[in-house]
Amino acid sequence: MARRCCRWRRMLICVCVPLLCFLLFLTCVCAALVIALQPDNISRHPTVKALPIRAPGAIRMGKYAASPKIFWAKKDEVAFWNQLQKAVDRNFHTLHLMMGSEPGQQYTQALLSHSLSELQRNSQELSHRVRALPEQLQNYVSSMSRRQYPVLMEPRGQCGFGATQERGPLLLLAIKTSARDYRRRQAVRESWGRGGWVWAQRGGGGGRGAYVHRVFLLGTERSSELRDTFSELMHLENQHYGDILQWDVWDTPLNGTVKQLLFWSWFRDTCAHVSFVFEGDDEAFVNTPALVSLLQDQLHRPPANSSLRDFTTGHVVYGGQPNRSPASQEFIPESFYRGWYPSYARGTGRLSSAPLLRRLLQVSHRVHLFPIEQVYVGMCLIRLNLSPRHHPAFLPSDWTEEQEEQPCAAHGVLLLLTHSPTHMLQLWDGLGTDTGLCSNVTVKQNIYSSEERK
Structure with missing residues (x-):
């Protein structure tokens, strides 16, 4: 009898002890999940690390x-x-x-x-x-839940307009425009957005160069009458130049974010061999040779794969706040959004690597659309634990007339907001001034600090 009781006791111990241990482990896991999922406790989670000061939020x-x-x-x-x-x-x-x-x-x-x-x-x-x-x-x-719109027009060449070549282009110029801004598009085509082979800015016209492609991004007019009128004109323009990418979405300031996502999706599916993308307005002047020089330096910066993965730069706004003025195009009332903005590069011109754009498209699927395109890009970047790097040669509006009149002034900038198509052409002509005089002129300081160079 004693032996039988001992046998039953051993069986109970062998079965119950593992079962109790498993139940205790399961209880701890469930408790940890409940605590972690509480919004007030997320910021106090012991495994969470804060982002660098350049990427708050x-x-x-x-x-x-x-x-x-x-x-x-x-x-x-x-x-x-x-x-x-x-x-x-x-x-x-x-x-x-x-x-x-x-x-x-x-x-x-x-x-x-x-x-x-x-x-x-x-x-x-x-x-x-x-x-x-x-x-x-x-x-x-x-329409916040809608992210897909039909393509009405595409460029004639693969990944935009540019000379055909065996190797892929270094840079794609993706230029935001509207159907009515034909004069601006023409000025871009005749100046910094010519496409094809572009020599790097090395002084005396020498140095390396690279292929550059061009594409104009636009939607449609809200008025049905204007939409029909411009539709025929845009088809004729694209037949001649082959550089138009148009979607069936209204060209309004609030739809800039949707157009951004549509472009990223088109770029992912069409431009497999491009290394960098410049996204900017048709009002901007861009020093394309200096841009090519900067990007070729970036390609040779070790480790290349790591720097390409996260590369994005422009004129960065840190600690921005919503504009509460109803008269502004960027007006955001408190009933729609409260809080600060993450760091973002101004939409006038932003330079990014192709791998980063593909990652931004992926992470955008868990960020609700926001009416201001440049802020939305910052919101996507911060979910990749990234922040754009400020480059002092991107000058959206703070260039004085006195600075502009100086010889070789256009050689020292990467981007500048223009007053008119004529002004854009004048700045481009300034790049063709005496190369001996301007050979020592370079753009402002590099975007990388001394610590990052080590």
Whole structure:
């Protein structure tokens, strides 16, 4: 009898002890998940590391920033965009912890749709928030979930206009324009956006060079009458130059973000061999030879693969805030968004590597559309734990007439906002002045600090 009791005791110990250990482990895991998923506790998570000062506003979570922390008011219960993005970040954080890796594109796209539908369940709350927005933002909200629009026109050559060659182009110039701005497009074609082979700025016309392609990005006019008129003209223009990429989306300031995503998608599918992309306005003047020189230096900067992966530069705004003036094209009311903006490069001109654009397209699938394109790019960058690098030779508006009249002045800049198509052509002609006189003129300091060069 004693032996039988001893045998049963051993069996109970062998079965119950492992079972109790497993239940205890499961309880700890569940408790950790519950604590981690609480919004107030995310910023206190012991494994979270803060981003560098150049990229404020995100929490590191593997290779992606899991949840914005500083640059927008996460606890705000009034701002429309804040509430939408809060739901996406909360659910993304849950998926990230459960899966142990980056959720796929299908999951992240579903999160965006789910956050909108979740808010729409309470129709009274949604209608109240939407009615508080200006009319143009009400229209914007109605189409926030749409990211695909038909292509009306594409460039004749592969990946834009440019001379055919065996090797891929170094640089693609992606220039934002509208159907009515024909004179600006012509000035770009006759100056810095000529395409084909471009010599690097090395003094005396010597040095290396590279192939450059060109494409103009645009939508359609809102007026049906103007849309029909310009449609025929744009087809004739594209037949002649072969550099137009047009989508069936209205060309309004608030649709700049959608056009940005449409371009990134087209670029991913069409431009496999391009190394860098310049995205800018048709009002800008660009010193293309100096740009080629800068990019070739970048290609030879060790380690090349690492620097190419994260490369983006321009005129950077740090710690920007929403414009609350209703008269501004960048007006964002408090009922739509509250908080700071992440660091972003001005939309006048931004230079990025091709690998980074493809990564930005991927991460954009978990960031709700924002009406200001340049800010939206900053929001996507911060979720990659990145921030654009400021380059002092990108001068959107702070060049004086006295500086411009100096000999060789155009040799010392990478970008400048022009007053007219004539002004753009004059600046380009300035690059052709006496090369002996301008041989020692270079653009302003490099974007890299002494620590990064080591």
